[in-house]
Amino acid sequence: MYKELNTFNNVIEYLSTDIRLLLSKLPKTFKENIEEIRLRNHKPLNLYIQGKNYFISKENTLTEDPKKAFIVNQQQINNTFQLITNHSVYAFSEEITNGFITICGGHRVGLGGKIVYGPKGIENIRNLSSLNIRIAREKKGISNHIISYLLNNEGEFHNTLIISPPQCGKTTLIRDIIRNLSDGYKTICRGFKISLIDERSEIGGVYNGIPQKDIGLRTDVLDGCLKSDGIMMAIRSLSPDIIAVDEIGGTRDVEAIDEALRAGIKFIATIHGHGLKDIYGKTNMRKLMREKIFKRYIILDRTRGVGTISAIIDGESLVTIYPKKGDKDEVY
Missing domain, CATH: 3.30.450 (Beta-Lactamase)
Structure with missing residues (x-):
């Protein structure tokens, strides 16, 4: 401590x-x-x-x-x-x-x-x-046990959406996932090129041009940049394997994500919400969910304290794959 x-x-x-x-x-x-x-x-x-x-x-x-x-x-x-x-x-x-x-x-x-x-x-x-x-608290290693759930059998990353109410640790979690994906984690995960669109300067915590938080060896940061603009800039010039953004939801965000997906780029993002039903109720997100763009949903809450990962849900079947298999989350 x-x-x-x-x-x-x-x-x-x-x-x-x-x-x-x-x-x-x-x-x-x-x-x-x-x-x-x-x-x-x-x-x-x-x-x-x-x-x-x-x-x-x-x-x-x-x-x-x-x-x-x-x-x-x-x-x-x-x-x-x-x-x-x-x-x-x-x-x-x-x-x-x-x-x-x-x-x-x-x-x-x-x-x-x-x-x-x-x-x-x-x-x-x-x-x-x-x-x-x-106060931005960095907690390294909190995503170690879930990285394997975010990859397919070939080691490629699944598009992932972290759903969390305010102040339940979503920024801390996505930061550590980015670090693991960028550095590569043991034999489970190779290192990916990541473009972080850090609109609120919360994930990387850039100060005087230097990220104050560990976001990995292969991460480029567009600090203070609107998500919709940053996504397009990354597509044009940074050739990322994965784009990471915090708090999506606006129409322009969704349009930019759609453009990146067509370019073959994977996504990890966060959004405020209380589960899949809540997110599906957001008009801008409904299209992405209907098209099953996100292959993994990580649900956070406070049931066991800040940062509790209550479930990881498969985006295709809507079956909970972590921590208990077989529980289906009915959405639509």
């Missing part, structure tokens, strides 16, 4: 001094498991830990009572933002228009405030009212 503790200590270096000192005194077990740190102007300091929301008191104890909580003020938000941008807000102007900033380590800071529009769309976010620091 040393790595988890070190990750936490690196993240709080970006916080206003008084908040940093407050969090630094938390018990070790909480530091290792914090997923989000939320600062809201004139609201309690909010922590998200293992699926639960907590406040922190001035005595450094976690509480669910907002009356006992430490209250964040505007100056603390401003000071934190200056540290996040290294006192050069202009240098992060493009990221700010996307609503988040990626800091060293691949952690993402979501921004809340006054949205300023211009002729080309969002130009700035002013009068910051909230910051949400999402």
